Amino acid sequence: MLVLITYDVSTVTSAGQKRLRKVAKICQRYGQRVQNSVFECIIDSTQFVSLKGKLTEIINESTDSLRFYQLGKNYKNKIEHIGSKETVDLEGPLLF
Amino acid sequence: MLVLITYDVSTVTSAGQKRLRKVAKICQRYGQRVQNSVFECIIDSTQFVSLKGKLTEIINESTDSLRFYQLGKNYKNKIEHIGSKETVDLEGPLLF
Numbered sequence: 001m002l003v004l005i006t007y008d009v010s011t012v013t014s015a016g017q018k019r020l021r022k023v024a025k026i027c028q029r030y031g032q033r034v035q036n037s038v039f040e041c042i043i044d045s046t047q048f049v050s051l052k053g054k055l056t057e058i059i060n061e062s063t064d065s066l067r068f069y070q071l072g073k074n075y076k077n078k079i080e081h082i083g084s085k086e087t088v089d090l091e092g093p094l095l096f
Numbered sequence: 097m098l099v100l101i102t103y104d105v106s107t108v109t110s111a112g113q114k115r116l117r118k119v120a121k122i123c124q125r126y127g128q129r130v131q132n133s134v135f136e137c138i139i140d141s142t143q144f145v146s147l148k149g150k151l152t153e154i155i156n157e158s159t160d161s162l163r164f165y166q167l168g169k170n171y172k173n174k175i176e177h178i179g180s181k182e183t184v185d186l187e188g189p190l191l192f
Contacts, residue, residue: 004165006102008131008181035104035161038134052178061179065131069100070174071165078166082148083157085104 002031002075003048005039005055008065015060022058023066026051035085098127098171099144101135101151104161111156118154119162122147131181 007023010016020037027039030051034040043051052068059066071078103119106112116133123135126147130136139147148164155162167174 004100006131006134008134008179034163035102038102038104038163052176056178059179064179065181066178067130067134068176068178069165069167071167080148080164082152082162082164083155083160085161 001043001045001048001073002071003041003043003051004069004071005041006067006069007037007039007055007059008067009037009059010063016064019058019060019064023055026054026058097139097141097144097169098167099137099139099147100165100167101137101147102163102165103133103135103151103155104163105133105155106159112160115154115156115160119151122150122154 005023005027007020009020009023011020023037024033024039027033027041030043030047031039031041041051048068048070055066101119101123103116105116105119107116119133120129120135123129123137126139126143127135127137137147144164144166151162
C-alpha cells in the first residue's frame, strides 16, 4: 500500500534540519521524497508499524508534526501533480 | 470527499511566502491547514476542479510543486498524527 508521510518541522534551527534529514533518509528506504517534507512510501502493514516507530524516535513530538495518510493499493489515480519536480513511477518499468 | 493538498514552495523569497499565503487562504475556505504547507479539504468533485484551477493560477509552475491526494469519503481511519498541532475533527460536533 502507499502511505503518504508529511513532516512539519522548523528548519530554522540546525537541529530541525538534522531531524528532517534523518526522517528523509528513513522514508527514502521505502519510497521517494516527492516534496521537501512529503514522502510516498510503498510498504505493508508490518513495515508501516516499524516505520512509525522509527520516525517517532527521531522527531521532537512537542514541536514537530508528523502525519500519515494510507492511500491503499489503488493509489495511482488518486494522485495529481501540478508544477515542478514530477516524480517517477516507483512500480513502473525503468526506461532509459 | 477529503482531498489532501501539499504545496512545496521556497519561502526564502517574499514572493514565495506570498504565494503560500494565497494558497493557504484558498484552501482554508474548504478545510483546514494541518501543517505549514499541507491542507485537508472537504470538497466534492466540482469544487475540486475549481480549487485546482484557482491554485494553478497562484503557483509558479516552474519552481513550485503542488500535489493532490484523493482520500475519498471514508478517510477518518486512514489518517494518523504524531507530535504537535493535532487538528480538530472538521465534521464532528463542536464541543465547548
